[in-house]
Amino acid sequence: MTAIDFSTTIGNAWFPAPTFTASGCASSGRELAQFFPLREMGGVVTKSVMSRVRPGRPTPRMAETPSGMLNSIGLQGPGIDAFLAQDIPYLVEQKARVIVSIAGETVEEYSTLARKLRSVSGISAVEVNISCPNVENRGLVFACDPDASRRVIDGVRRTLGGELPIIAKLSPDVTDLVAIARGVVDAGADGLALINTVLGMVIDVNTMRPQLGGKTGGLSGPAIRPIAVRAVYQVHAALPKTPILGMGGIANGKDAFEMILAGASGVSIGTASFGNPTAIMSIQSELKQMLIDRGFKSLKDAVGYAHRVEEVSNE
Amino acid sequence: MGIYHQIIVNIGDLAQKCKPGNFVAIKVGGDNSALVLRRAFAISRVSTSSASGGTMELIVAPHGQGSTWLCNRVEGDLIDIVVPLGTAFGVPTEPVPVLLVGGGYGSAPLFGLAEVLNARGSKVDMILGASTSSNIYAPMEGKRAVNTMRIYTEDGSAGQTGRVTDHLYEQIKDLKVAVVYSCGPMSMLSAITTITKALDVVHQCSVEESMACGIGICMTCVLPVQGEDGSISMLRSCIDGPVMDGSLVSWKQVGKTL
Numbered sequence: 061m062t063a064i065d066f067s068t069t070i071g072n073a074w075f076p077a078p079t080f081t082a083s084g085c086a087s088s089g090r091e092l093a094q095f096f097p098l099r100e101m102g103g104v105v106t107k108s109v110m111s112r113v114r115p116g117r118p119t120p121r122m123a124e125t126p127s128g129m130l131n132s133i134g135l136q137g138p139g140i141d142a143f144l145a146q147d148i149p150y151l152v153e154q155k156a157r158v159i160v161s162i163a164g165e166t167v168e169e170y171s172t173l174a175r176k177l178r179s180v181s182g183i184s185a186v187e188v189n190i191s192c193p194n195v196e197n198r199g200l201v202f203a204c205d206p207d208a209s210r211r212v213i214d215g216v217r218r219t220l221g222g223e224l225p226i227i228a229k230l231s232p233d234v235t236d237l238v239a240i241a242r243g244v245v246d247a248g249a250d251g252l253a254l255i256n257t258v259l260g261m262v263i264d265v266n267t268m269r270p271q272l273g274g275k276t277g278g279l280s281g282p283a284i285r286p287i288a289v290r291a292v293y294q295v296h297a298a299l300p301k302t303p304i305l306g307m308g309g310i311a312n313g314k315d316a317f318e319m320i321l322a323g324a325s326g327v328s329i330g331t332a333s334f335g336n337p338t339a340i341m342s343i344q345s346e347l348k349q350m351l352i353d354r355g356f357k358s359l360k361d362a363v364g365y366a367h368r369v370e371e372v373s374n375e
Numbered sequence: 376m377g378i379y380h381q382i383i384v385n386i387g388d389l390a391q392k393c394k395p396g397n398f399v400a401i402k403v404g405g406d407n408s409a410l411v412l413r414r415a416f417a418i419s420r421v422s423t424s425s426a427s428g429g430t431m432e433l434i435v436a437p438h439g440q441g442s443t444w445l446c447n448r449v450e451g452d453l454i455d456i457v458v459p460l461g462t463a464f465g466v467p468t469e470p471v472p473v474l475l476v477g478g479g480y481g482s483a484p485l486f487g488l489a490e491v492l493n494a495r496g497s498k499v500d501m502i503l504g505a506s507t508s509s510n511i512y513a514p515m516e517g518k519r520a521v522n523t524m525r526i527y528t529e530d531g532s533a534g535q536t537g538r539v540t541d542h543l544y545e546q547i548k549d550l551k552v553a554v555v556y557s558c559g560p561m562s563m564l565s566a567i568t569t570i571t572k573a574l575d576v577v578h579q580c581s582v583e584e585s586m587a588c589g590i591g592i593c594m595t596c597v598l599p600v601q602g603e604d605g606s607i608s609m610l611r612s613c614i615d616g617p618v619m620d621g622s623l624v625s626w627k628q629v630g631k632t633l
Contacts, residue, residue, distance in 0.1 A: 273632075
């Protein structure tokens with residue numbers, strides 16, 4: 061087998077493979093571990109955790125759409141204390157590399173969560189989810205407001221100190237994504253996670269009401285992949301040194317390669333795991349083979365390769 | 376059979392791991408399909424000794440795109456499945472009288488359960504209901520394991536006119552039922568629970584909620600369920616169910632914000 065450096069880095073965190081779960085798509089990790097060892101992927105991005113227990117939104121929480129689905133979970137979770145007591149030790153024991161995703165309702169809540177993570181061992185990075193679409197008040201989606209985004213990341217950076225890398229998870233539902241990305245990087249984010257789901261709605265023509273209990277939901281799956289590729293491409297063009305975790309409808313190795321070419325240093329898999337529990341494993345091996353087949357010596361050489369400028373020959 | 380298709384899937388040794396109540400998640404639509412999610416079906420019966428090895432039987436109504444695709448498969452086609460999934464019906468250690476209540480295609484897994492209970496010596500009675508006769512699923516061979524079978528349709532096109540719960544209180548008392556097993560629409564499961572609670576009879580129900588993954592990672596198929604400490608939390612019907620203790624489900628809060 062041809063040797064290739066398949067590793068990737070985000071800030072000071074090193075991962076042997078560029079493949080991750082997408083936050084909110086792997087529950088505690090135990091469920092996927094029935095299908096493959098968690099340590100065989102790049103890392104587990106945990107479900108975004110908040111300070112307290114949160115029951116989430118009412119059912120139905122799911123509506124299938126063409127090449128995708130809407131979800132409306134509303135950040136159901138056990139709260140940070142139970143999460144750190146139950147889920148982190150399990151993931152560490154499995155030798156999984158862990159990126160903890162946090163979500164808050166206020167700038168202070170994000171800092172409180174960051175403080176709890178500071179002394180926890182076994183964490184590679186922190187994802188700051190400022191873009192969950194399933195909150196009652198859309199005004200709380202920090203990632204739609206450049207100033208609010210910046211304040212959240214600034215608070216987390218100050219609380220964490222300089223050790224753990226911060227990955228800001230951004231929403232595509234904005235007019236100027238590059239401006240928001242630039243703002244959070246200036247405020248101390250080491251990397252970016254692009255993209256969160258796209259806000260959507262399905263109306264049931266039988267009941268003649270929105271199908272989801274929460275009315276609106278986040279659209280995911282291959283339906284949003286071109287939006288994600290565009291977002292990664294634009295942000296990489298503006299911030300070429302900032303590592304990006306690309307996500308949005310990646311279902312096979314070709315999709316993952318497309319995201320790497322656009323400028324992602326790694327990819328997260330979400331909806332594809334719902335349809336195929338071993339999707340991450342097959343995406344990983346297909347991506348590796350595609351890189352080898354095209355003569356890349358390392359993953360890093362392929363990151364952003366779609367941006368290259370061809371030399372013009374002078375005849 | 377009526378509006379239903381019977382599908383037999385050769386699953387080899389996996390059949391030995393499937394218990395009544397478990398379900399299967401099937402990839403539908405073929406490669407490059409716009410249907411990105413698997414479809415969950417209750418396993419109606421398994422056989423470990425058919426001519427072609429282990430098999431499972433599914434009863435499917437071609438309602439949507441996915442189920443229609445599945446019903447259009449022909450003999451010998453390969454399908455991509457994840458099985459067995461979910462909790463199974465609990466079988467009593469003693470051979471006590473049991474009552475199985477099914478609504479629409481919800482009766483399918485009850486026939487496999489009836490065979491298991493009958494083999495253990497339980498007296499098995501069954502009540503089936505649907506809106507109309509063509510929606511009743513009651514195969515001839517399935518009746519062998521059943522002592523009596525009553526049928527209710529809302530339009531009176533088969534059996535008695537009415538719903539399965541109309542005389543359930545009296546039937547549970549008359550048959551000295553120790554455990555009620557049910558599968559069908561959530562409103563039916565909720566109505567049965569009201570009666571079983573009043574009579575202090577165990578109610579094991581197989582719930583149904585919109586589901587994306589079937590393996591516990593998507594958090595969409597949740598139900599409000601009471602825990603040991605009395606608090607209500609949102610449990611996943613795919614891994615904490617589909618078979619749940621009806622008395623612990625907070626039916627009034629299904630579809631509501633906790």
